[in-house]
Amino acid sequence: MESYKIMIADDHALIRQGIKSIIRQGEGLEVIGEAADGEALLELLKHNTPEMLILDISMPKLNGLEVLDLIHESHPELKVLILTMHGNSQYFFHAISAGAHGYLLKDESDTELLPAIETVRKNQTYVSPHLASEVTNQMTSAYRDKKEIPVIQLTLREKQVLRLVVKGQTSKQMAEVLCLSPRTVDHHRARLLKKFKMKNTVDLVNYVLQNSIVMPE
Numbered sequence: 418m419e420s421y422k423i424m425i426a427d428d429h430a431l432i433r434q435g436i437k438s439i440i441r442q443g444e445g446l447e448v449i450g451e452a453a454d455g456e457a458l459l460e461l462l463k464h465n466t467p468e469m470l471i472l473d474i475s476m477p478k479l480n481g482l483e484v485l486d487l488i489h490e491s492h493p494e495l496k497v498l499i500l501t502m503h504g505n506s507q508y509f510f511h512a513i514s515a516g517a518h519g520y521l522l523k524d525e526s527d528t529e530l531l532p533a534i535e536t537v538r539k540n541q542t543y544v545s546p547h548l549a550s551e552v553t554n555q556m557t558s559a560y561r562d563k564k565e566i567p568v569i570q571l572t573l574r575e576k577q578v579l580r581l582v583v584k585g586q587t588s589k590q591m592a593e594v595l596c597l598s599p600r601t602v603d604h605h606r607a608r609l610l611k612k613f614k615m616k617n618t619v620d621l622v623n624y625v626l627q628n629s630i631v632m633p634e
Contacts, residue, residue, distance in 0.1 A: 420447035421538065424467035426458040426484070427451075427500070428476045432523070436471060436500070439530045446534065455479025459487060469496040469537065474503055474512070485515040486573050496537050500526060506551050509544070514570060519543030569612055578605040583622050 423446060427433050433451050440446045450465045452458035456478040458470075470488075474481040481499060488495065498519040499512045509520045519537040521529055522545045529546065536543040544552055571579065574595075581591045588602040595602070606618070615621040 420445050421469070422447055422449045422467045423469045423471060423534070424449060424458075424461065424465065425451040425471045426453075426455070426476065426481070427471075427473040428453050432473075436526070436530065439526065440534070443531045443534065453477075455481070455484045458484060462488065462492065466492075467495065469498060469534065471498050471500050471534075472517075474499060474501040474508065482511055482515050483573060483576070485512065485517060489516040498533055498537050498543065500530070504545075504547055506548055509548055509552060513542070520548065521545050522547050571609075571612070575605055575609055575612075578602060579609055579625065582606065582609070582618060583625060 423440060425433050425436050425448060427436070430453070433453075437448050437451075440448055449467055450461050452461050454477045458472075459479070472481045472484065476484075479487070481501070485497060488497075496519075497517045498521060499517045500521050500523060501508065502523050504522055512520055518540075519533050519542060521533045521543065525545060525547060533543045577595060578591060581594060586594070588599045588606065591597070591602045592599045610616070610618075610621060613621055613624060615624060
């Protein structure tokens with residue numbers, strides 16, 4: 418019987434080693450590659466085609482959510498299980514909206530990684546036990562009140578601008594970092610205020626920090 422091929426992306430070698438050790442305990446599972454950052458992962462995916470990707474959020478160069486944005490169209494059949502330390506439900510909603518099929522906290526991986534892999538493999542969405550109650554309550558409340566699920570869709574460029582806004586950079590500074598014109602940066606900033614329904618930058622920064630919306634670099 419052909420093995421089920423899995424790829425791992427995490428910037429900590431010890432974490433990758435631990436994930437592989439757990440996967441070896443599963444029947445018919447095989448790790449065919451691993452990457453320490455987002456760019457290395459994208460390069461690896463050009464030459465290898467796994468059936469599942471176990472992906473960290475906090476990685477250098479390109480974080481997990483940025484990677485998700487890039488591979489969602491190029492690898493539509495690829496199952497993605499997020500394995501992260503971030504236990505805030507906003508991260509969960511962002512990951513799922515970006516195309517992830519499951520979300521597991523690293524603290525739970527010893528007992529939950531294999532069940533999570535099996536759940537996602539069966540085309541079902543896996544939710545970390547730590548987040549399950551909170552996510553269910555938010556979705557139920559949103560449905561009852563006829564609101565949208567609490568996640569705001571951002572483009573990759575908007576995420577980059579938002580991250581720099583939170584750092585307190587001016588439009589001119591952002592333009593230099595992102596190789597854009599200050600006018601284009603101002604356009605993205607205006608769109609961010611509109612999407613988050615905020616009147617000014619101070620309110621925007623306070624909101625995203627309080628709700629853990631700015632993603633790690």
